Amino acid sequence: MLRSRELWRRNRQGSLWSPSWWPSDLAPLFWPALALFLAALLGSALVLLLRVWPSAPDPAAPAAPAAVVQSAPEPQQSSEPMSDPQVAQAPALVEEPPVQPIEPIEPSEPSDADASDLEPEGFEGPYAPDPLLELVQRPEADGLLVQAEGVADQSLLILQVRPAFPALTPQEQQRRAEVWQLWANQLGYEHLELRDSRSGLIARDALVGEGMIVLSESPST
Template sequence: MPFDAPPAGPDPAHPYPAPYEEPWGRLAFDLRAALASTGLRVRELARRNRQGELSVPGFWPPSLAWLFWPLLLALLLALVLALVTAVGPALVRRSDSAGEPAQELVQSQPLQQQPAQQPPDKQPVPPAPSPPEQAPPLAIDPLLALLAEDDPRGCIASARPYPGQGRLDLELAPTFLALAGPLRQQQADQWLERSRELGYERLRLLDGSGALLAQAARVGSGMVLLGPASP
C-alpha cells in the first residue's frame, strides 16, 4: 500500500506555526512572575542577612552584622525625606517668584483705550401732538338727581341740605313763579313728599335772592305758599 505524504503548509485547525497568545495576558503573566521572583530574592536576602552572610565593613562588629543593612536603608530613606522636605518649599517659592515679574509686566502695560464710538447723528423727532384737552365732567349733585324725577319743568336751580336740622332748602328758577297757582301748589307738595322720603322733614322753597316762597306747614300737612297765587 503506497504511503501518502502529509500535505505541505500549516494544519487548517492551527493556522499559525505556534498557538497565539494575547499580548496583555502575556504581560500580566510576566508581571506576576517578576513579582514572585522579587519576593523570593527579598526573602533570600533577609535570610542571608539574619545569618550574617552579607558582607559588612571591617569596622562593624560581627555580632551586629544583621543590623548593618537595615540601618543603612533606614538612614537613606530618612535622608531622602529630609531633602524633599527642605527642597520642596524652596522650589515652590522659586517658581512663584519667577511668575511674579511676568505678571507685574503684564499689569504695568497700560491698556489701550478704545475710542468711544460716537452715536450716529439722529434726526430730530418732532414732538407728538398733544391730545386735545377735554373739558372736565360736570359734577352732578346726587340730591338734585333724586329730585329731578319730580321736576319735569326744571324749576330747581340748586339744593342746600341741612341734615342736622332735618331741613332742605331748594332754590328755584323763575320758571316756578311762571306756573299757575294750582300747579305751584301741586309741585311744592310733590317736593315735600320726596324730601321726607330722603329724610328731611322740613322743606323750604327760595327764589334766586333767598326770599322765602313756600315752606312745610307746621300744623297740618302740605306746603304753604307765601308768594303770589298767580304769576
C-alpha cells in the first residue's frame, strides 16, 4: 500500500520515468495512457481470439448413420436345380468408415520475444525496483531521509532530511552527508543537495575540491 501511494505521488509529480519523446508537461499522463493502451490491446486480442476459435462438435449429438450400399444379387450358376426358387442370395453390405470429428486448433501462446515487442524501449516492468526509493529506505540511513528526487539534466540528487538531522552534532552531520554523497555518486549523480521540509538548503557538494559543505548548525544546549 505504501509503495502504491509513493508511485502514485511520484507519477503526479512527474518524477517517474518517461520516454524522451514524451512532453515533459504531460509526464503524469504517460503511465495511465500506457495502461489504457495495453488494456485495449488485450481486449482486442481476446475478441479476435473468440472470433477465430472454432466451435468443437457436441459429443452428445448422435453420429450420422453410415451409408449402406446394396449390390444387385448375382444369379447363382449351378448344375443342380434350386430346391427353393424363393431363396435369393443376401445382398452384401459395405460399411463406410466413421467420420472422425475435427479437433479444434489451439492458438499458440506468444513467445517472450513477441511480448517484449509490446513494451516501450527502456521499460523495466511494473515491479522494477526504484533506486531512489531504495536509497531512502536503506537501513544505514537510520530513517533520516524522507524522499529523494533526481534532476537528470543537472545530474543533481536532492535528498529531503527529517528534523532529526539538524539536531545531530556537526561531525555526525558531516559524516552522514559524505556517506550520502557516495551513494549519489554510485547512482550516477555528480551533485548532491540536502534540504529540510521547507526546501531550505542544509548541505551541498563542494564546488571546489571534494566533499560536502554542511550549512546548518546543531542547536545550542
